[in-house]
Amino acid sequence: MARELNSNLPEGPIEQRWDNHRFNIKLVNPxxxxxxKVIVVGxxxxxxxxxxxxxxxxxxxxxxxxxxxxxxxxxxxxxxxxNAAKNYQNDGDSxxxxxxxxxxxxxxxxxxxNVYRLAQVSSNIIDQCVAQGVPFARDYGGHLANRSFGGxxxxxxxxARGQTGQxxxxxxxxxxxxxxxxxxxxxxxxxxxxxVVVVDGHAKGIISRNLTTGEITQHSADAVVLASGGYGNVFxxxxxxxxxxxTAAFRAYKRGAAMANPCYTQIxxxxxxxxxxxxxxxxxxxxxxxxxxxxxxxKKKGDTRKPSDIPESERDYYLERRYPSFGNLVPRDVASxxxxxxxxxxxxxxxxxxxxxxxxxxAINRLGEDAISARYGNLFDMYHKITDENPYKxxxxxxxxxxxxxxxxxxxxxxxxxxxxxFVIGEANFSDHGAxxxxxxxxxxxxxxxxxxxxxxxGHYLADAQPGSVTTDDSAFRNAAQDTDARLDALLSVDGNKxxxxxxxxxxxxxxxxxxxxxxxxxxxQGIESIQSLRKEFWQNVSVPGSAKEMNVALANAGRVADFLxxxxxxxxxxxxxxxxxxxHFREEYQTDEGEAKRNDEDYCHVSAxxxxxxxxxxxxxxxxxxxxxxxxxxxxxx
Amino acid sequence: MTTxxxxxxxxxxxxxxxxxxxxFVSYIAKDISPDMSFLEMLDIVNADLAGQKExxxxxxxxxxxxxxxxxxxxxNGKPHGPDEGTTTCQLHMRRFTNGDTIWIEPWRAEAFPVVxxxxxxxxxxxxxxxxxxxxSVNTGGAPDANALPIxxxxxxxxxxxxxxxxxxxxxxxxxxxxxxxxxxxxxxxLAKLPQGQAERPERALNMITQMDKEGxxxxxxxxxxxxxxxxxxxxRVIGEMNQDYTKSLIFSGR
Ligand SMILES: Cc1cc2nc3c(=O)[nH]c(=O)nc-3n(C[C@H](O)[C@H](O)[C@H](O)COP(=O)(O)OP(=O)(O)OC[C@H]3O[C@@H](n4cnc5c(N)ncnc54)[C@H](O)[C@@H]3O)c2cc1C
Ligand code: FES
Numbered sequence: 105m106a107r108e109l110n111s112n113l114p115e116g117p118i119e120q121r122w123d124n125h126r127f128n129i130k131l132v133n134p135x136x137x138x139x140x141k142v143i144v145v146g147x148x149x150x151x152x153x154x155x156x157x158x159x160x161x162x163x164x165x166x167x168x169x170x171x172x173x174x175x176x177x178x179x180x181x182x183x184x185x186x187n188a189a190k191n192y193q194n195d196g197d198s199x200x201x202x203x204x205x206x207x208x209x210x211x212x213x214x215x216x217x218n219v220y221r222l223a224q225v226s227s228n229i230i231d232q233c234v235a236q237g238v239p240f241a242r243d244y245g246g247h248l249a250n251r252s253f254g255g256x257x258x259x260x261x262x263x264a265r266g267q268t269g270q271x272x273x274x275x276x277x278x279x280x281x282x283x284x285x286x287x288x289x290x291x292x293x294x295x296x297x298x299x300v301v302v303v304d305g306h307a308k309g310i311i312s313r314n315l316t317t318g319e320i321t322q323h324s325a326d327a328v329v330l331a332s333g334g335y336g337n338v339f340x341x342x343x344x345x346x347x348x349x350x351t352a353a354f355r356a357y358k359r360g361a362a363m364a365n366p367c368y369t370q371i372x373x374x375x376x377x378x379x380x381x382x383x384x385x386x387x388x389x390x391x392x393x394x395x396x397x398x399x400x401x402x403k404k405k406g407d408t409r410k411p412s413d414i415p416e417s418e419r420d421y422y423l424e425r426r427y428p429s430f431g432n433l434v435p436r437d438v439a440s441x442x443x444x445x446x447x448x449x450x451x452x453x454x455x456x457x458x459x460x461x462x463x464x465x466x467a468i469n470r471l472g473e474d475a476i477s478a479r480y481g482n483l484f485d486m487y488h489k490i491t492d493e494n495p496y497k498x499x500x501x502x503x504x505x506x507x508x509x510x511x512x513x514x515x516x517x518x519x520x521x522x523x524x525x526x527f528v529i530g531e532a533n534f535s536d537h538g539a540x541x542x543x544x545x546x547x548x549x550x551x552x553x554x555x556x557x558x559x560x561x562x563g564h565y566l567a568d569a570q571p572g573s574v575t576t577d578d579s580a581f582r583n584a585a586q587d588t589d590a591r592l593d594a595l596l597s598v599d600g601n602k603x604x605x606x607x608x609x610x611x612x613x614x615x616x617x618x619x620x621x622x623x624x625x626x627x628x629x630q631g632i633e634s635i636q637s638l639r640k641e642f643w644q645n646v647s648v649p650g651s652a653k654e655m656n657v658a659l660a661n662a663g664r665v666a667d668f669l670x671x672x673x674x675x676x677x678x679x680x681x682x683x684x685x686x687x688x689h690f691r692e693e694y695q696t697d698e699g700e701a702k703r704n705d706e707d708y709c710h711v712s713a714x715x716x717x718x719x720x721x722x723x724x725x726x727x728x729x730x731x732x733x734x735x736x737x738x739x740x741x742x743x
Numbered sequence: 744m745t746t747x748x749x750x751x752x753x754x755x756x757x758x759x760x761x762x763x764x765x766x767f768v769s770y771i772a773k774d775i776s777p778d779m780s781f782l783e784m785l786d787i788v789n790a791d792l793a794g795q796k797e798x799x800x801x802x803x804x805x806x807x808x809x810x811x812x813x814x815x816x817x818x819n820g821k822p823h824g825p826d827e828g829t830t831t832c833q834l835h836m837r838r839f840t841n842g843d844t845i846w847i848e849p850w851r852a853e854a855f856p857v858v859x860x861x862x863x864x865x866x867x868x869x870x871x872x873x874x875x876x877x878x879s880v881n882t883g884g885a886p887d888a889n890a891l892p893i894x895x896x897x898x899x900x901x902x903x904x905x906x907x908x909x910x911x912x913x914x915x916x917x918x919x920x921x922x923x924x925x926x927x928x929x930x931x932x933l934a935k936l937p938q939g940q941a942e943r944p945e946r947a948l949n950m951i952t953q954m955d956k957e958g959x960x961x962x963x964x965x966x967x968x969x970x971x972x973x974x975x976x977x978x979r980v981i982g983e984m985n986q987d988y989t990k991s992l993i994f995s996g997r
Contacts, residue, residue, distance in 0.1 A: 174869075242892075278876055
């Protein structure tokens with residue numbers, strides 16, 4: 105397996121690189137495309153759009169998801185919107201500005217070439233979605249409406265009330281459904297991929313388990329695409345759907361694919377605070393709320409008055425005070441840290457003191473309740489249901505929560521991992537957001553990868569591959585299937601008495617304390633030790649009743665938790681090695697006098713790509729140096 | 744409304760596999776905080792079962808935010824429980840009272856066979872969408888998104904129909920297990936938009952034909968569907984679909 109990381113970046117002026125590249129890469133003859141089979145693991149925005157588009161081009165696609173329908177992938181939950189450099193609002197937006205904002209927002213830890221391409225294809229995404237019948241918000245003239253999102257000073261975010269992810273995913277799902285009906289996509293629902301099969305150094309298939317019957321199946325293909333989403337659930341509590349997991353990516357890592365920047369985690373500033381130990385997940389309140397809501401804490405520590413009893417003069421609108429030019433619209437990492445700081449210093453509100461106010465009082469006075477309801481009605485309802493408090497009458501309480509993972513499997517410009525034939529798209533890869541993702545950019549990236557990048561770049565690999573050259577007769581398939589069986593048996597034979605969920609929760613606490621919003625050398629080292637001993641205990645005392653030959657939710661969950669228990673440790677190693685602060689990775693030892701993240705471009709202007717070295721061995725790291733030719737690294741300032 | 748922690752008597756449908764005989768099993772849910780969601784309450788029951796090395800109660804769920812449509816459950820005879828416009832995952836225990844008995848069953852419909860315990864197979868919904876719930880447009884070559892203005896009113900009506908989460912509560916609530924609200928939502932969304940016009944005549948016909956094939960019943964105007972719908976999809980979508988359906992029957996001569 106190639107340990108060198110060749111990112112295959114194109115040459116020329118940045119505006120022309122994607123065009124040049126598309127011209128230079130090989131094509132598969134249209135008549136031959138149907139001979140190639142591609143496996144796509146995932147049916148979220150990335151997986152559904154890629155599967156549909158590749159099938160339209162003529163490839164045979166096998167698509168997998170663990171939910172009962174591809175329409176339920178976690179992308180469905182995205183709320184706020186999707187960015188595109190359309191400049192419909194005539195406010196000075198351009199491809200270059202979106203590129204610039206994204207590179208800067210990522211704190212100069214992403215690849216310029218990938219980001220530029222992302223900004224370039226962003227407009228096509230909106231066109232495509234509208235053509236599919238996605239009902240984006242419109243103004244009274246019938247044209248598309250936009251809003252602004254954190255980290256940007258232009259309005260480039262397209263939205264469908266607070267349900268943008270749902271509408272985009274249903275669009276991609278409809279395109280996918282059309283291909284399923286044509287027989288060009290073979291859809292496998294309630295099926296979990298448990299291993300990648302590598303033949304002569306190339307990814308040529310997967311091992312899957314049917315979650316309804318327990319059947320283990322070997323699937324061969326000419327290439328494998330992972331679109332399996334992010335791993336925020338390593339923290340147990342996150343805004344991700346309950347099933348989101350790292351298994352697909354982690355299995356690929358164990359088979360030789362490099363995991364890049366695993367410690368880059370996004371903590372979202374506006375989530376509903378934790379209410380008790382029973383909590384199974386955290387609920388996001390879309391960032392779009394920061395357009396009209398103002399964030400504040402009382403000026404007096406431990407002030408227990410009702411928010412309405414606290415006069416204006418005794419409120420600290422700390423974001424507006426500290427960042428006058430961006431105010432409440434600073435990027436997520438900055439907003440989250442500021443909230444944590446306010447709470448650490450004792451200004452937090454609510455029963456636990458871990459919360460700050462997000463107040464719509466001024467906006468309601470200015471615009472009226474109806475206007476606010478039209479913009480955010482469903483979010484207000486959701487908040488009301490969960491907290492039993494009416495946000496039209498009293499400010500919301502919010503607190504940061506784990507939301508997104510910028511890290512993921514390493515890919516080159518073609519979205520191919522270091523394992524030839526294995527492509528990774530959407531949140532599962534690491535490529536475009538650097539150390540911090542801007543709001544409304546994940547939907548953009550997932551659809552850019554799936555509709556407009558991968559379907560071309562995969563042809564370059566396939567053109568050199570003999571279609572159907574590998575079948576499940578190859579011994580690698582039998583071996584991988586045996587490994588899978590052995591692992592399931594191992595989980596079933598522990599016969600302990602604590603649920604996998606219990607271990608997951610414990611892992612989450614360790615991760616939050618040692619590798620969460622603030623990290624330091626001692627804490628990370630401790631975290632690694634604690635995870636190692638928790639993992640040991642898991643394998644001695646987890647309870648997995650039943651068998652592998654039936655629907656067994658405990659078994660499926662235990663397998664995912666087992667992978668989280670290893671991945672969490674990898675994240676800590678990465679965070680420990682990166683002795684600087686950047687974006688969402690805040691090392692307490694490295695901060696400016698004002699408490700902002702302090703990068704070290706001399707030593708850390710690189711991607712950290714980790715390689716698996718074997719059971720209980722410390723992983724090793726290779727660097728991919730990052731070059732900034734267009735957006736010169738500077739201390740980010742949102743003042 | 745309760746503020747103290749509660750003890751509840753659950754009667755949960757347990758069934759090992761499709762076609763196997765199922766039965767209600769009693770469990771006691773102890774120390775249930777009113778701030779918990781219904782599914783978090785079931786998590787607690789399952790954690791207890793794990794301690795006793797017993798199979799957890801299988802139920803579908805994923806987002807726990809009321810948007811993925813994965814959670815189901817008929818609670819005390821009502822799909823998604825007692826609250827209007829609320830999915831099971833967004834139902835909170837403060838809705839219940841200490842000592843309550845709660846009956847928990849899967850969706851019951853011929854087209855949604857039970858897979859295990861509270862999990863049902865809803866793939867029939869996917870088949871209906873595959874029969875025509877899309878606009879036939881390949882990736883690439885779409886015109887500029889603002890080239891074709893769409894009146895806000897139409898866009899909003901399309902949106903209201905498009906919010907369907909495909910959970911199947913409409914079917915579970917209907918005495919005939921009809922899927923008309925689900926199918927109507929998709930037909931109506933696309934009928935309101937210019938992009939949906941080209942295939943409009945066949946769409947309703949093909950989707951309704953598929954619906955019948957999947958074993959869903961007919962609509963005889965009980966209106967239970969819209970009452971149970973967690974997204975309050977309006978009944979008008981059924982009327983709109985019927986119009987399209989009738990028109991295409993006439994024009995296709997079927
Ligand atoms: C609450 C919330 C709100 C958000 N709002 C926004 C927003 O407004 N704007 C924005 O840009 N981004 C937003 N995001 C981020 C964005 O939604 C995600 O990053 C994005 O949708 C990920 O898409 P994906 O296709 O990569 O993966 P997912 O949608 O997570 O899909 C993963 C797929 O992989 C499948 N899968 C995973 N593992 C396996 C396996 N082992 N075997 C088989 N199948 C598997 C799953 O079944 C699923 O189909 C939000 C995220 C959250 C949590
Ligand atoms: S779990 Fe997603 S809607 Fe209930």
